[in-house]
Amino acid sequence: MFQILGVLVVFGMVFGGFMLAGGHFDIIVKALPFELMMIGGAAVGAFLIGNSGKTISKTLKDFSKLISGPKWKASDYRDLLALLFQLTKTMKTKGVIALESHIEKPHESTIFSKYPKILKDHFAVDFICDTLRMMTMNLEDPHQVEDAMEKQLEKHHHEEMGPANALQNMADALPALGIVAAVLGIIKTMGAIDSPPVVLGAKIGSALVGTFLGVFLAYGLVGPMSVRLKNVYEEEAIFYRIIQNVLVAHLHGNAAQISVEIGRGHVPSEFQPSFIELEEALSAAPAE
Template sequence: MKLLLLGAAVIAGSVFGMFWLNGGQFETVFHLNELVLVVGTALGAFLVGNTSRVLGDLRAVVAAAMRRRRHGEAFEQELLTLTYTLLQTSSRDGDRALDAHLDDPARSPIFQRSGHVLANTKLVDFTVDALRVAALSKGSRGELDSLLAMEIESRERRMMHPVQALHKLAESMPGFGIIAAVLGLVLAMYDIGAGAATAMITRQVAVAMVGTFFGVFACYAVLSPIANRLSQSVAVEMTGYECVRAAIIAFLSGKTPLLSADAGRRMLQYGALPSFNALEGWVRGAEDGR
């Protein structure tokens, strides 16, 4: 968030601050009619060009980015301890005992201790399904690994659809600005034919150029950076799925629950990669808190 605010301040200072220092007046830049034309056209094009599912996925991607920012290391700790505890339950008490937790994660004491993870319902569903399939496919971990990899790839593609749509919208913004400029020039040409004063014509041309400015500014200073940030967030979000996948495959390969959780640890990118000692401490804390 600090970098986001810093970047916004630098953009505002560089563009509008230098405009003001060079004698520009803000009222000459901010014209509501041009802004409504550019933003309204962009919004309409975005709604026409995307399905309701993509719009819903965009909300989910933004929510995931905000959730990751709030949780950070707490999410990593809960995910790793949850993975370890589930695998330890399977190893010590058998798959039947594990099923009791997988049947209703919201009421499972194991899942309830991991509130941040439990809030990520898609990751919980993936974990539950993966563990169920793992219990049925022991001895065929290669096939399960490929299956989980394909599912993760499919989930990532879906999460990237709204980000790609936002990238395309950003690329289109200069064109919407040109539409506003052309319409402004049409009005100026009409007034020239009607014998309007030169000062009035010049003012209309300047207003028309404001539309182009809005389009270019929205593309390169607003939407493109946001889309790029969301694409990075999606990549990091998927490491949670990779963590679960790596841990389960390691467990099926004969690794202990702790070493299996360590295999998952190496997939995480939510913050600074936690050390093995940190993982061991989290696991001991989870065992002591049982």
């Protein structure tokens, strides 16, 4: 919602200020379609040249996150802590053998199936299962496991940041593309150098629309979109970081209750359940 409001404020303040200062829109309106075709088309073309099909597809898919924000909500963090509590408690009380069926076939697991949204996230499920599998293979050094998890998180985060980086590259290129369009406009103007000053003034004004448009799109729209996506990805990454915190705490020999309490402390403040709320969520979790 704030993103839509922000776009309206940007357009309203820029063009409203131009109008109140006595500016006329006739030259801008006349030049805008052609300048937008050159600048926007070149930016999209450069975006296609510079990015893989996977990044292009993910960028288009993740545009909705500009408004909707991170996919994980308060209830999802509670579900994650409850899931990890049940898994670590099962491992402590029933042993490794009882856990194997859950981590080898999580989509058939009676524990994972209680949390369908988490189950749909392939990385979260694989991250949990791969780490627990390492533990069942007697890799019980917390530092080794934490290091292996850290590398997985770094790889995943790097891949997730692709769209934000691609949009930032586009934002960086737009001012230069605006200059390209402006230079083409000056070339057109020089071809009519013998025209009256009124005609030349209109042509120069039309050329400068290109410079304006490139800078305006870069710093008023595309750049902020990149920042917004980056912030969304950063917040979503906290969800996976909590998995690491809980499982490493479990490896250090803590009880399941203590491990998830450590994880609770890393939940973003706006989504963080209180101690009592977490206790109630764990108590309400269906028995296996």
